[in-house]
Structure formats: C-alpha cells, structure tokens
Amino acid sequence: MLIDTTEGTQFEAQDDLSILDSALKSGLVFEYSCKNGQCGVCKTTLLNGEVIELRAQLALSDQEKSDNKILTCCCAAKTSIKIDSTDLSALHGITVKTLPARVSHISYLSEKIVEIRLRLPPTAIFQFVEGQYLDVIWNTIRRSYSIASISADKEITLLIKCFENGQMTDYWFNKVKKNDLLRIEGPKGTFFLRDAQSPLIFLATGTGIAPIKSILNSLEHDSDFQQLHPIMVYWGNRSPEDFVWQASFNKLTVDFYNVLSQPTNDWSGDTGYVQDIALARQHNLDDTVVYACGSNAMIKSAKEQFLACGLDENRFYSDAFVQSF
Numbered sequence: 001m002l003i004d005t006t007e008g009t010q011f012e013a014q015d016d017l018s019i020l021d022s023a024l025k026s027g028l029v030f031e032y033s034c035k036n037g038q039c040g041v042c043k044t045t046l047l048n049g050e051v052i053e054l055r056a057q058l059a060l061s062d063q064e065k066s067d068n069k070i071l072t073c074c075c076a077a078k079t080s081i082k083i084d085s086t087d088l089s090a091l092h093g094i095t096v097k098t099l100p101a102r103v104s105h106i107s108y109l110s111e112k113i114v115e116i117r118l119r120l121p122p123t124a125i126f127q128f129v130e131g132q133y134l135d136v137i138w139n140t141i142r143r144s145y146s147i148a149s150i151s152a153d154k155e156i157t158l159l160i161k162c163f164e165n166g167q168m169t170d171y172w173f174n175k176v177k178k179n180d181l182l183r184i185e186g187p188k189g190t191f192f193l194r195d196a197q198s199p200l201i202f203l204a205t206g207t208g209i210a211p212i213k214s215i216l217n218s219l220e221h222d223s224d225f226q227q228l229h230p231i232m233v234y235w236g237n238r239s240p241e242d243f244v245w246q247a248s249f250n251k252l253t254v255d256f257y258n259v260l261s262q263p264t265n266d267w268s269g270d271t272g273y274v275q276d277i278a279l280a281r282q283h284n285l286d287d288t289v290v291y292a293c294g295s296n297a298m299i300k301s302a303k304e305q306f307l308a309c310g311l312d313e314n315r316f317y318s319d320a321f322v323q324s325f
C-alpha cells in the first residue's frame with residue numbers, strides 16, 4: 001500500500017507501523033513530537049483512503065475526527081491513502097542513531113532538576129537540529145529528553161526533572177554515577193527554529209526551557225545570523241529555585257521573563273501562566289512565530305489563546321512533555 005502526500009511525495013506503508021513511523025523509515029520527516037497520541041503535533045487530514053487506529057488519538061476532538069483529521073503517530077494505512085503532510089527538508093540528512101554514551105558530568109541544579117552531560121565515543125557522529133530531543137535507554141527503561149546543548153558542543157547536555165515515583169527519576173537522582181554507560185537514540189522530533197527572521201516568542205515551563213536554550217545558543221553562535229526582530233522568552237516554574245538557567249548573550253538581545261505560577265513573598269517578577277503574561281505584553285501577532293515547550297496543559301492553553309488573538313495556526317510550534325507509559 002502506498003501513502004501519497006499533497007506535496008507529491010509517496011512512500012510505502014510498512015506493516016504494523018504507524019503512518020509516521022512508515023514515513024520516518026522511508027527517510028521522510030513529518031511534524032511530530034510525543035509519538036503517543038497526546039500532543040497533537042502530528043495532526044493531518046486524511047484526504048482519501050482508510051486508516052486503522054493503532055492507539056487512541058487522544059489529542060483529537062470529536063469534531064476533528066469527523067473532519068477527517070488523523071494523528072499520523074496513531075494510525076496505520078488500511079488501504080492506499082493520501083494525507084496533507086509536508087516533508088521537513090531541514091531535517092534531511094539527519095539520521096536517527098543508537099549510540100553508547102557515558103555520563104561525564106552530573107550537577108544537581110535544584111532539588112528537582114539535574115543537569116547531565118553525556119560523552120559519545122570519539123568516532124561517533126551525532127547530528128541534530130537545535131530544539132530536537134533524544135531517548136536515553138538505561139537497562140530496559142527508555143525516556144525522552146530535549147537536548148539543551150548545541151550541535152557544535154562536544155558533549156550532549158540534558159536538563160532532567162524529578163518525577164515522583166519515576167523509575168528513571170530514581171536512576172537520575174539516586175543512582176547515577178560518572179562514567180555510567182547508557183545508550184541514546186536520536187535525534188527525534190521536529191521542534192526547531194523554522195524562520196529566525198520574524199519576531200519570536202518562546203514559551204517554556206520547567207525543563208521545557210532546554211530546547212529553547214539550545215535554539216538561542218545556536219543563534220548566538222551563528223555568525224550568519226543578524227537579529228532584526230525582537231526575541232522574547234517566557235519561562236514558567238513553580239518554585240524560584242527552578243530557574244536554573246541565567247541566560248546571558250553577547251550578540252542576541254532577548255527579553256527574558258521568569259514567571260512564577262504561585263506568588264511568594266520575595267518574588268518580584270511576573271506571576272501566573274506564561275501564555276497569559278506573554279499575551280498581556282504582545283499586541284501585534286501578525287508576523288510573530290511562537291515556540292512552546294513544556295507541559296501539555298500549557299501548550300494546549302497557549303495555542304488556544306494565541307490563535308484566538310489572531311496568531312496564524314502555522315506560526316505556532318510546540319513540543320509537549322507528556323508522561324511516558
């Protein structure tokens with residue numbers, strides 16, 4: 001069975017694989033993030049043919065289902081089909097690899113956040129676009145983490161949050177030692193900067209700042225990049241100690257707002273939700289592009305609110321941190 005797209009690409013539907021995985025296996029890259037039906041980033045329109053649901057399409061409303069919307073990470077082709085998807089050529093040439101990686105640095109930045117650096121074998125080549133994520137595999141456990149470093153760095157930096165009763169949390173916060181041998185698989189996801197020559201708003205909650213740090217540092221180090229438009233970052237946390245990155249740039253001018261969700265006596269910054277604070281400050285959304293990374297709840301609310309204020313849907317990109325099963 002064949003899968004056609006509106007832009008004219010065609011690929012084979014692989015047995016038992018989702019449309020998204022069939023595309024990835026064929027070397028095509030469509031929009032995706034969580035790969036488990038929760039974030040909605042891979043949403044597209046089924047233009048003809050039939051699909052079967054491999055897992056629940058949690059991010060689709062009933063209305064969207066009746067409008068022939070599907071999540072490519074949740075559906076497989078039942079017949080030959082045509083979908084409205086675009087291949088992301090910026091990711092061409094980047095292949096997903098599984099590589100060994102040693103823990104080279106462990107730093108507990110707050111009670112709930114640890115910074116881990118991973119060193120790859122000297123001969124290994126691991127290319128990624130800033131903003132992407134990777135999977136870390138320890139024993140039989142696999143978890144996804146956004147990359148906080150840039151591709152020019154020698155090591156890969158991850159910012160990892162503590163989750164109550166998390167199996168991998170137990171490893172990162174109680175067991176990890178320098179030189180531990182892990183495996184990584186990546187890069188993954190399609191959260192990366194599409195057009196740097198627009199006003200940019202970045203929204204992050206918690207360790208969702210990691211890919212934004214990576215994107216901004218890549219711009220800072222890009223000798224071809226000349227900043228012509230404002231860049232704004234709104235970073236939300238529950239506790240003041242979780243603002244573990246003090247951004248400083250020589251070349252970039254970034255308006256950076258730390259936002260605490262619950263006010264405390266000694267907090268003089270913004271309080272509330274990042275999307276509310278951002279919208280209260282930003283009035284003209286005509287050319288603005290919004291990148292949001294963090295909790296699914298923030299992303300859902302931010303998208304609804306920004307679209308309601310006039311942002312074009314194609315100018316909102318997101319990477320949701322969703323629970324692993």
Ligand code: FES
Nearest residue numbers: 033035040042073
């Ligand atoms: S719902 Fe498909 S990638 Fe998140």
